[in-house]
Amino acid sequence: MVTSKGKSPREKxxxxxxxxxxxxxxxxxxxxxxxxxxxxxxxSPREKxRGEATMETTIYKEVFFDASHRxxxxxxxxxxxxxxxxxxxxxxxxxxDSETGILVDFNxxxxxxxxxxxxxxxxxxxxxxxxxxxxxxxxTTVGDPSSELLAGEIRRLLDAECHLTGTGARVTRxxxxxxxxxxxxxxxxxx
Numbered sequence: 565m566v567t568s569k570g571k572s573p574r575e576k577x578x579x580x581x582x583x584x585x586x587x588x589x590x591x592x593x594x595x596x597x598x599x600x601x602x603x604x605x606x607x608s609p610r611e612k613x614r615g616e617a618t619m620e621t622t623i624y625k626e627v628f629f630d631a632s633h634r635x636x637x638x639x640x641x642x643x644x645x646x647x648x649x650x651x652x653x654x655x656x657x658x659x660x661d662s663e664t665g666i667l668v669d670f671n672x673x674x675x676x677x678x679x680x681x682x683x684x685x686x687x688x689x690x691x692x693x694x695x696x697x698x699x700x701x702x703x704t705t706v707g708d709p710s711s712e713l714l715a716g717e718i719r720r721l722l723d724a725e726c727h728l729t730g731t732g733a734r735v736t737r738x739x740x741x742x743x744x745x746x747x748x749x750x751x752x753x754x755x
Contacts (some may be wrong), residue, residue, distance in 0.1 A: 579585060583699065621707050622736065625673045629681035636687045645684070645692070651741035652677050656687045656726070658733035669735060684715045685701040685709040711748035715740040 582628040633649035654677075660667045668714060686693050688704035696702050707713050719735040734752070741747040 567587050578632070588593075619659070620657055621660050621667050622655055623667050623670075624653070624655050626673050627652045627654075627677040629678055631680050631683045631685055631703075633685040633709040634690070634692070635710060636690045637708050648742040650680070650714075652720065653739040653741075655719070655737040656722070656733045657736045658731060660725075661731070668729075668731055672725060672729070676725050677718060679703075679719075680714075685714070686690050703707065711740045711742050711746070712750075715750050718751070728744060 566664045584585055602704060629644045629650050629652070630647065631650060634645045635642045654673060656668055656673070658667050682695055684700070685703045685705065686696075687708045688706060690704075693702050693704060704708075705713055718740065719738050722735050736750050736753070737749070739747045739749040
């Protein structure tokens with residue numbers, strides 16, 4: 565996982581986090597006692613006047629998609645075009661909308677990730693791109709489309725969508741699984 569400053573999100577939250585029920589997250593995390601977090605932030609002068617505190621909320625969404633890829637610069641069988649049933653776990657944090665109470669519509673998260681569903685994902689330098697584009701669209705990446713690279717790309721797409729829709733939400737953690745036993749995870753702290 566990619567982390568900054570060596571502290572886990574849980575360590576950074578100690579002393580200032582409240583557990584919000586029902587617990588969210590993956591089944592594995594629910595077993596470990598982690599759930600949705602509401603974190604107190606600084607209050608605006610108007611909120612101080614009214615005695616209100618602002619709260620950040622973290623949401624979790626799991627999405628599956630089917631896609632093929634190959635790793636052009638890898639020496640091994642993953643150099644060949646092959647497919648996976650990908651699983652993406654993503655955590656977003658921010659302040660929910662004051663009217664709806666929603667941070668980000670779960671369907672929006674699903675739609676962004678499903679842009680990869682039933683696609684061929686290749687390094688833009690891969691000579692196979694030109695061949696396949698004669699028959700179907702190809703999703704291209706800057707670099708080999710590994711789980712690590714896709715985690716960063718999906719995070720960028722989700723953050724851009726949140727920015728476009730005007731929510732203050734941002735991805736704080738993401739995991740991209742290419743099998744039941746292999747995943748790449750990234751944690752984005754201090755944002």
